[in-house]
Amino acid sequence: MADTLLKVTGLQAWYGESHILHGVDFEIGRGELVTLLGRNGAGKTTTLKSIMGIVGKRTGSITFEGEETVGQPSDKIARRGIAYCPEERGIFSSLNVDENLGLPPIVKPGGLSVEEIYKLFPNLLERRRSQGTKLSGGEQQMLAIGRILRTGADLLLLDEPTEGLAPVIVQRIGEIIRQLKARGFTILLVEQNFHFAATIADRHYVMEDGRVVDAIAAADVQQSIGKLQTYLGV
Amino acid sequence: MFELLGIPPQALFGQLLLGLINGAFYAMLSLGLAVIFGMLNVINFTHGAQYMMGAFAAWLLLGYLDVPFWASLVLAPLIVGLIGIVIEKLLLKRIYHLDHLYGFLLTFGMALVIEGLFQLQWGSSGAPYPNPIPGGYNLGFMFLPAYRGFVVIAALVICLATWYGIERTKLGAYLRAATENPTLVRAFGINVPRLITLTYGLGVALAALAGVLAAPIQQVSALMGTNLVLVVFAVVVIGGMGSIMGSIVTGFGLGVIEGLTKVFYPPASNTVIFVVMAIVLLVKPAGLFGQTK
Amino acid sequence: MTSQRVGYAILIVLALVAPAFAYPVFLMKALCFALFACAFNLLLGYVGLMSFGHAMFFGMAGYFYGHVVKAWNMPPEIGLLAGVAGAAVLGLVTGALAIRRQGIYFAMITLAFAQMVYFFCVQAPFTGGEDGLQGIPRKPLFGVIPTKDDLVLYYVVLAIFLFGYAAIYRFIYSPFGQVLKAIRDNEQRALSLGYEADRYKLLAFVLSAALAGLAGATKAMVQQFATLTDVAASTSGEVVLMALVGGLGTIIGPVVGAFIIVTMQNYLAGFGQFVLVIQGAIFVVIVLAFRKGVVGEVMDWWKRRRSPST
Numbered sequence: 001m002a003d004t005l006l007k008v009t010g011l012q013a014w015y016g017e018s019h020i021l022h023g024v025d026f027e028i029g030r031g032e033l034v035t036l037l038g039r040n041g042a043g044k045t046t047t048l049k050s051i052m053g054i055v056g057k058r059t060g061s062i063t064f065e066g067e068e069t070v071g072q073p074s075d076k077i078a079r080r081g082i083a084y085c086p087e088e089r090g091i092f093s094s095l096n097v098d099e100n101l102g103l104p105p106i107v108k109p110g111g112l113s114v115e116e117i118y119k120l121f122p123n124l125l126e127r128r129r130s131q132g133t134k135l136s137g138g139e140q141q142m143l144a145i146g147r148i149l150r151t152g153a154d155l156l157l158l159d160e161p162t163e164g165l166a167p168v169i170v171q172r173i174g175e176i177i178r179q180l181k182a183r184g185f186t187i188l189l190v191e192q193n194f195h196f197a198a199t200i201a202d203r204h205y206v207m208e209d210g211r212v213v214d215a216i217a218a219a220d221v222q223q224s225i226g227k228l229q230t231y232l233g234v
Numbered sequence: 235m236f237e238l239l240g241i242p243p244q245a246l247f248g249q250l251l252l253g254l255i256n257g258a259f260y261a262m263l264s265l266g267l268a269v270i271f272g273m274l275n276v277i278n279f280t281h282g283a284q285y286m287m288g289a290f291a292a293w294l295l296l297g298y299l300d301v302p303f304w305a306s307l308v309l310a311p312l313i314v315g316l317i318g319i320v321i322e323k324l325l326l327k328r329i330y331h332l333d334h335l336y337g338f339l340l341t342f343g344m345a346l347v348i349e350g351l352f353q354l355q356w357g358s359s360g361a362p363y364p365n366p367i368p369g370g371y372n373l374g375f376m377f378l379p380a381y382r383g384f385v386v387i388a389a390l391v392i393c394l395a396t397w398y399g400i401e402r403t404k405l406g407a408y409l410r411a412a413t414e415n416p417t418l419v420r421a422f423g424i425n426v427p428r429l430i431t432l433t434y435g436l437g438v439a440l441a442a443l444a445g446v447l448a449a450p451i452q453q454v455s456a457l458m459g460t461n462l463v464l465v466v467f468a469v470v471v472i473g474g475m476g477s478i479m480g481s482i483v484t485g486f487g488l489g490v491i492e493g494l495t496k497v498f499y500p501p502a503s504n505t506v507i508f509v510v511m512a513i514v515l516l517v518k519p520a521g522l523f524g525q526t527k
Numbered sequence: 528m529t530s531q532r533v534g535y536a537i538l539i540v541l542a543l544v545a546p547a548f549a550y551p552v553f554l555m556k557a558l559c560f561a562l563f564a565c566a567f568n569l570l571l572g573y574v575g576l577m578s579f580g581h582a583m584f585f586g587m588a589g590y591f592y593g594h595v596v597k598a599w600n601m602p603p604e605i606g607l608l609a610g611v612a613g614a615a616v617l618g619l620v621t622g623a624l625a626i627r628r629q630g631i632y633f634a635m636i637t638l639a640f641a642q643m644v645y646f647f648c649v650q651a652p653f654t655g656g657e658d659g660l661q662g663i664p665r666k667p668l669f670g671v672i673p674t675k676d677d678l679v680l681y682y683v684v685l686a687i688f689l690f691g692y693a694a695i696y697r698f699i700y701s702p703f704g705q706v707l708k709a710i711r712d713n714e715q716r717a718l719s720l721g722y723e724a725d726r727y728k729l730l731a732f733v734l735s736a737a738l739a740g741l742a743g744a745t746k747a748m749v750q751q752f753a754t755l756t757d758v759a760a761s762t763s764g765e766v767v768l769m770a771l772v773g774g775l776g777t778i779i780g781p782v783v784g785a786f787i788i789v790t791m792q793n794y795l796a797g798f799g800q801f802v803l804v805i806q807g808a809i810f811v812v813i814v815l816a817f818r819k820g821v822v823g824e825v826m827d828w829w830k831r832r833r834s835p836s837t
Binding site: 277325328329332333334335336338339340342343344345346347348349350351353354460461464465467468470471501504505508509511512515516519520 | 577579624625627628630631632634635636638639640642643646647649650760764767771799800801802803804806807808809810811814815818
């Protein structure tokens with residue numbers, strides 16, 4: 001990997017008393033699309049939250065563009081160029097679509113303009129004055145993704161963007177993620193839906209019990225399918 | 235002259251005006267209380283003391299520095315708001331992770347300290363503040379003192395401006411979002427702790443502004459906010475703290491109800507708001523504009 | 528458990544000989560506030576409800592006592608009963624409304640009702656308004672016990688206090704008290720187990736109000752007056768402070784807190800508003816640094832000492 005954007009070493013994290021991550025190691029190169037796979041409770045979401053700086057306590061090292069972020073508050077981390085789309089989508093009910101979209105501040109040049117985002121998600125444009133949580137699940141997901149494209153962040157953390165959505169919408173989100181990669185965004189994707197992940201990712205990391213236990217390149221997925229099925233319990 | 239239900243119109247409209255003025259203060263104070271509660275999860279018991287500090291700031295500025303009323307209208311809230319910011323940074327921010335009750339107790343303690351110190355320094359009898367707009371208008375059915383009319387209009391403008399600021403501006407969007415989910419807002423790169431400090435400063439400044447407006451009408455005294463804040467708590471329970479417009483409407487509405495009670499059944503005028511509260515609790519426990527939380 | 532028994536035995540002996548070292552009137556006042564604080568703490572410490580209006584029960588009971596004994600010329604035991612009953616009824620009405628909201632709203636609602644009661648007392652004819660009810664006669668209790676003698680009255684008040692304290696103790700450790708704790712810790716689960724949480728809360732509220740009334744009526748009997756101060760918001764705040772200083776959720780804490788605060792008020796009486804400033808400052812310091820209160824901190828220290836850095 002010529003240009004490492006994010007490097008995680010020996011990451012441990014806690015929620016209150018419960019120890020969730022027990023030493024996570026992986027890295028992502030600039031422009032890559034990488035997924036974290038694993039069963040429920042393996043620590044995928046916690047890994048994203050740790051990168052973002054919103055877990056109770058974390059130790060180890062997370063460097064972004066070569067700079068250490070462990071110990072920094074989450075707003076500082078976001079301002080370095082990491083944007084987060086949470087699993088529960090985090091659409092604000094007291095804000096309309098426009099306001100939700102405009103909420104995250106621009107941290108770097110190079111983000112999409114509001115017009116470009118609405119071009120990407122035409123349904124949102126029609127409903128730009130609606131209350132955020134009145135949208136359908138798919139629209140909320142698109143809003144949650146669209147919202148972080150404006151900021152100019154280099155690294156997008158997407159937590160299960162296809163969860164609970166109809167196949168057509170899953171397909172649409174897949175196209176959009178591919179387009180984002182083509183535009184040069186680096187993406188770390190947490191997915192339960194391996195078949196979805198396999199169609200778009202460059203590489204996969206597999207997590208088990210709070211650790212990364214395996215790394216599989218997209219080209220090797222076919223050979224590793226048996227192994228993966230054991231990991232994911234499918 | 236005509237009479238309404240045996241009440242001379244001068245008395246009726248006079249009390250109605252007084253009710254509107256009281257309602258203006260209820261609205262401004264409950265608004266600040268609601269905004270602070272949304273962001274800080276603290277019921278700011280110091281609100282009445284900060285209202286008093288606003289009036290005192292104007293009185294002191296006039297007495298010692300000859301600062302006119304109109305300048306105090308800006309300066310006093312600024313000063314008191316800054317003191318609020320210091321209080322937030324030194325004390326309040328240490329208790330956000332605790333149960334709401336601790337914030338209530340902490341701010342209650344601060345109110346005791348502030349009001350006690352002002353009483354020690356200036357006594358509790360109160361001092362008059364000169365009326366900045368003397369005179370008035372004869373409207374035919376009543377005499378309208380110019381300053382009192384000004385207070386009602388100014389308070390309305392301030393309330394609507396606050397509503398606009400929260401519901402229609404970018405900063406307001408940050409506030410609303412951070413009230414819902416501060417962690418996520420911070421993860422977007424917004425400095426939420428600073429936003430919280432600013433919110434407290436603004437809420438306190440709003441209370442101080444109400445205090446400045448009240449100075450020419452009431453005596454400026456150390457205890458002028460003590461009972462007021464208790465009534466405002468009842469107003470907040472009646473309105474529910476979910477809605478900005480709800481706070482404004484409830485505040486003015488209860489002021490008017492209180493004024494009318496003074497006309498028709500004076501002995502109950504002190505307690506009518508609490509009776510309304512009891513009725514609202516029976517009928518709609520979450521408050522007129524509130525969601526159960 | 529035995530060390531607790533020994534502790535109580537020592538305290539009771541101390542209470543019996545205390546008049547030899549301190550003014551009985553001061554001790555009686557402290558005991559009244561101690562009972563008041565225990566009654567308040569029953570709600571906050573064991574049901575998780577913070578009433579910021581408990582002065583309405585304390586103060587109103589004082590007025591009831593005074594009115595019954597002075598205007599109706601009844602014996603003091605009837606006055607005490609009237610105080611307790613009146614406070615209980617008031618507790619039933621305000622409690623039924625207040626428990627419809629929780630947490631911080633509950634505190635604001637009780638505060639508002641107490642303020643309503645305060646305004647009522649300012650205007651109502653039988654309270655004497657700003658002057659209060661003065662010169663309530665000290666008549667013999669049960670027709671025989673000469674309460675005119677401060678020392679005799681002290682033992683009467685001590686007996687009343689111990690009765691109230693024992694009632695609270697019994698209540699907390701009864702099955703009923705256990706249900707209340709379950710409700711405090713997890714109301715949803717208690718509801719799903721079939722407990723009608725509101726009923727339990729209301730009963731605890733009424734009991735707390737009645738005991739606060741007992742304390743208030745006893746205070747009126749001791750001091751021979753009932754005034755607006757005892758129904759004012761500041762008194763509601765004081766009882767919160769006492770419980771907080773002593774330690775919330777410990778049964779003895781409020782007693783300790785009451786003695787500390789009453790003693791402090793006694794010494795600072797000449798400094799006027801300074802009392803308020805200092806009380807406010809204590810609130811701030813306790814909330815920021817010593818949330819467990821005196822008893823809680825001492826118990827922690829004791830535990831640490833007994834298990835040295837394991």
